[in-house]
């Protein structure tokens with residue numbers, strides 16, 4: 046298969062940035078999207094040109110490192126799929142694809158398709174944990190958790206922190222990310238003691254990081270590679286109201 | 293060099309407890325005076341950083357990803373072992389200990405393995421308290437499953453995302469310490485050298501991968517938790533960034549490298565589909581609980597899988613190993629698959645695959661039940677291969693997955709360089725010649741949460757530390773070496789890309805030092821690697837500069853180290869004239885084609901000592917003794 050790629054190239058945060066066009070030739074339909082980029086990069090490198098920078102690591106859809114806008118969609122056209130798990134057979138031969146980084150004020154650009162998502166780490170630092178020092182734990186079965194709650198908590202905990210929700214949202218809101226962590230921990234009895242503090246602190250840090258507000262458009266859920274549900278956002282809103290009341 | 297394991301004596305059940313009691317403690321008020329450098333944020337590094345922060349130490353934490361949460365541990369699917377015996381099926385710390393020693397073919401220390409089994413139960417408690425959403429039964433209690441190489445159900449799991457959930461638990465605990473001011477995180481920082489000053493590890497030199505800045509960090513001890521080096525083979529199930537660099541740097545400063553020839557090749561991976569392929573995807577071993585492995589009885593049978601009647605299928609694992617059947621340990625299942633494919637009975641493109649068939653499980657349990665257990669795995673398989681595992685059997689083939697070898701450490705997890713500790717997959721410690729499924733997560737967390745907090749304290753309290761800061765000459769030397777090497781890589785300006793060298797090295801390793809090794813293949817390999825290395829340094833092309841984000845340069849540095857390390861691996865494989873676990877020497881096999889160990893001559897750890905650039909490394913030996921699990925034949929029949 047052959048593709049024309051319009052790729053955002055930007056040397057660093059201070060550079061202006063521009064689109065450049067590349068040809069991806071003789072690509073196997075069984076190759077992944079990132080493998081297609083590897084082929085292009087190898088050709089560039091062989092000519093002594095700098096490869097297109099993009100984040101990636103596990104290439105299994107779980108580490109959350111990869112991610113880019115592919116022709117206007119976060120992680121490309123396929124639902125519930127990270128960029129690394131996207132295969133070229135999902136595209137038409139001869140197609141032109143536009144590759145851009147996540148665009149959000151809270152995710153400053155690093156280079157080409159690489160952005161700085163450390164704001165997510167700061168949000169977790171604000172309260173995305175259960176305060177239990179090593180060695181403090183009671184027997185794991187001393188506190189039963191109803192299976193349904195455990196399953197719901199796991200659904201929320203499946204978030205990989207890739208940032209697609211922010212990139213897909215017209216307001217660049219991080220509500221899906223924050224609500225997934227708040228839900229995961231609020232749904233478990235272990236997380237109950239810190240519910241109020243956690244919710245308030247995480248939301249505050251999210252606002253300070255420059256993410257936008259949620260206007261319930263649902264683009265985040267539609268583009269999330271892990272299908273994290275926006276019902277988590279509803280839960281976060283309830284948790285927040287409850288926290289405000291109790292604090 | 294004499295390798296002192298520092299293992300305690302006495303009854304095995306009491307060793308760790310007694311040892312802990314006799315260790316020196318650091319005065320709580322003094323802990324804040326110590327700075328501990330932790331390289332790596334996988335299960336081992338994140339759990340260590342969090343726990344040491346909680347205890348009051350100042351922790352500097354490094355990783356090459358943009359966030360600590362993305363360490364390769366995140367990709368572990370299947371589960372984590374613990375001897376809880378919640379299932380009442382006869383499990384105990386002793387049985388887990390026994391299974392692990394036997395599974396590793398009597399090539400690990402009894403003291404270490406027992407400690408691991410003993411601690412396993414605390415790990416589950418800790419993780420549950422952190423909110424790790426483990427799978428549960430309707431009664432709300434924790435669920436278990438069985439895993440390759442075990443006859444009891446002792447594996448805890450969180451769907452197919454156990455590593456992710458355990459890592460997020462450890463990462464969150466670590467983030468909590470960031471807020472407490474005890475842990476400082478340096479993401480996108482690659483460690484490029486270890487600094488040894490006045491005989492002890494006192495710091496590291498890193499490259500800020502965004503600005504290109506080379507930086508020095510000084511501390512009182514360095515913990516290397518940098519994971520495995522399976523990417524030596526280019527194609528592996530590891531994340532793309534996994535590397536040998538940090539431990540290879542430590543090796544060059546005197547840390548011995550133990551058993552690099554023990555490579556785990558996992559039987560259930562999606563087969564290779566083309567030369568553009570960048571990695572291989574693991575299909576969790578848990579699938580072997582319900583999937584049956586088979587090949588057509590006749591070589592070259594081209595019929596579709598579903599058209600081949602049972603009588604013409606060879607369920608070779610069930611046939612060869614009636615007790616364990618499809619749950620035979622990884623090394624055994626991998627070799628059996630290779631044997632079938634070598635005999636022409638393999639399936640799929642190039643005949644490099646065997647079937648993993650869910651037909652019978654679907655009949656017995658229905659698709660819904662299987663979805664509950666393996667939904668993501670079936671989806672992943674479908675997405676990658678465009679085939680539906682519910683409708684036709686999956687195709688699988690072995691791939692490099694885990695490295696049992698690594699830096700030699702004593703019972704305290706300290707390498708042969710004082711003050712340089714090694715945790716998780718990066719050390720050689722607990723799995724012997726073969727690791728059992730769901731035991732790596734257990735080991736990483738045991739090392740980080742429950743062992744290092746004690747042994748590090750003992751080291752700090754019992755040795756004198758002259759103040760060393762980053763102006764010490766050793767830091768300057770290390771920085772100069774790092775800068776020099778980067779400049780050299782950029783200056784070659786030859787014709788070949790980094791990946792082309794990495795692929796060539798990987799293929800050489802796979803063919804000469806993969807699932808089967810011979811004296812001939814290894815001798816050849818020992819000639820081919822230096823030649824490839826020479827070409828690398830003459831004909832590599834790394835574009836760009838070292839003053840900003842340069843992913844080609846990052847890869848080049850890692851491949852340069854693989855090109856040296858591969859040679860040591862081959863040497864180790866050549867010298868170990870026996871077969872055991874992840875090291876199968878064709879010359880040493882039983883009549884049935886199983887491993888033939890040589891306990892008289894090789895019941896030891898081989899730990900290689902660096903002697904200088906053009907010198908042969910020295911093979912040091914630490915003898916292994918077995919008092920509890922008697923040396924025996926590892927039979928899974």
Ligand SMILES: Cc1cc2nc3c(=O)[nH]c(=O)nc-3n(C[C@H](O)[C@H](O)[C@H](O)COP(=O)(O)OP(=O)(O)OC[C@H]3O[C@@H](n4cnc5c(N)ncnc54)[C@H](O)[C@@H]3O)c2cc1C
Pocket residue numbers: 331332333334335336337354355356357360362363364365366367368369370371372373454455481482483484517518519520529530531534535537538574693694715716717718729730731732733734736
């Ligand atoms: C696909 C897959 C599935 C698996 N499933 C299971 C399972 O079900 N059960 C099980 O028990 N085991 C499993 N394993 C094995 C297990 O996941 C690993 O052995 C384990 O997670 C390793 O943890 P670690 O903390 O030692 O290292 P890692 O998690 O690999 O972390 C390494 C860390 O070191 C950092 N690092 C590396 N080099 C440098 C450097 N030079 N400078 C700075 N930082 C550096 C990285 O950034 C990273 O943070 C699986 C492995 C794979 C590949």
Ligand code: FES
Pocket residue numbers: 100101102103104105106107108109110111112127128129130
């Ligand atoms: S590379 Fe890890 S999710 Fe894509």
